[in-house]
Amino acid sequence: MMKYLFLILVITTWQSAFGQDISLLHLQGTMPGTFINPALILDKKINVSLAQIYLSLGTDGPSLNTLTSKNTSGQRYIDIKKLSGNLDSYHNVFFANDIRTLDVSIKAGGIAWMAGHGFRSSANVRYPRGLVELAAQGNAAFVGQTIQVGPTFDVLAYNELYLGAQRTLGNFTLGVKAKLLYGTSSISTERSDVLLTTKADYYQLELKNDYLIRSSALFRYSSLDSITVKYTGFTFDNLFYNNRGFALDIGASFKINKQITISASALDIGSIKWDFFPRKYTSKGTFTFEGIDLAEYLGDTTFTGIKDTLLGIIKVKSQVEEYSTTLNSTFTVAGTYDFSSSWSFNALYMLRNDYGYRNNILSVSAVKKFKYIDAGLMYRLSKGNFTSLGIYGRLKVGPVSGYVSTDNIIGLVKPFDNKSATLRIGATIQL
Secondary structure (H helix, E strand, O other), X not given: OHHHHHHHHHHHHHHHOOOOOHHXXXXXXXXXXXXXXXXXXXXXXXXXXXXXXXXXXXXXXXXHHHHEEEOOOOOEEEOHHHHOOOOOOEEEEEEEEEEEEXXXXXXXXXXXXXXXXXXXXXXXXXXXXHHHHHHHHOHHHHEOOEEEOOOEEEEEEEEEEEEEEEEEEOXXXXXXXXXXXXXXXXXXXXXXXXXXXXXXXXXXXXXXXEEEEEEEOOEEEEEOOEEEEOOOOOOOOOXXXXXXXXXXXXXEEEEOOOOEEEEEEEEEEEEEEEOOOEEEEEEEEEEEXXXXXXXXXXOOOOXXXXXXXXXXXXXXXXXXXXXXXXXXXXXXXEEEEEOOOOEEEEEEEEEEEEOOEEEEEEEEEEEEEXXXXXXXXXXXXXXXXXXXXXXXXXXXXXXXXXXXXEOOHHHHHOHHHOOEEEEEEEEEEEO
């Protein structure tokens, strides 16, 4: 069972499917453009965005096929031969989902007023090298050693309602959105030290824990054999009355000339206070149990022996306690060069704070505009990932348009061989 713990986490995340990307620059003039910067100028008097869906998954570690192999039965396993050189001390697997139900802007009195609603969720699993090696080799390979095996889990899901405004003065435009937030579910890991030592004489195992995890609605712990995780992909739970928060999006853009525009933004600057069934779970201390070689249990689907041992030794304390989490803020700097009426080139630098871990992303793109269709190519560069080539398409019929994009087309086709995959679809109306 332990052998497949890590695989289950990764595989289920991939099968589920970052929020902002360079494709939003291609939608300047429409409401989706304001998702990456509230100061990107809206073209028409009335702008509407309908049912945009964005899904993203990535990792700064090895891809699944880089770390695993298949046996003769077609089952995946962590391949010890592939471990060497493929793992740093820690790696992250991250997921984001952004569902925009309705976003509207109306220009009046020289100001573009904006309002909208979205359901947003994201998750990050941070795993240490020792956990993967333990799952692959058992603890016999680490006799006389101490390894870190504590993973970190963070999940954030909430509804947001916002009001915003955009004002242009000459070549300079300012934009701001004020957001009311209502959290639906959360997991926040504040401490994740789990040090495992295998003694040399009788294989005694010693766990030295300093683990603290908080949750509202999502995670319920009764005992090691009674853990409940309940996640809803889209819900209006707690809207207006629980888990309240506030955030700001701030942006500016400057039109250097008719062809070149530069812009910068700070997004999701805020936090949520979790007061709906908030739970705090802690495990702190040193726990020892005798004579166990974990390799003997890796193929045991019942896992009964070691489970009973852990139940009797490891102590977890549960209590009700409110807590706050900050949002995963994003900072961007972008430039657009309209080479002609039919060609535009874009560049975007993004710094994202994902649960305290910084991600630096650089993207470039080129878009060709036809009468009814826009088509583009995108290239994305991030830590450990240098091969993300994406595509963008937009179909325009009168005031209505639909668009689709992905920043790694190969990642959608072959997810187990790649480190990221994204998909964005939606529709706009401009009057």
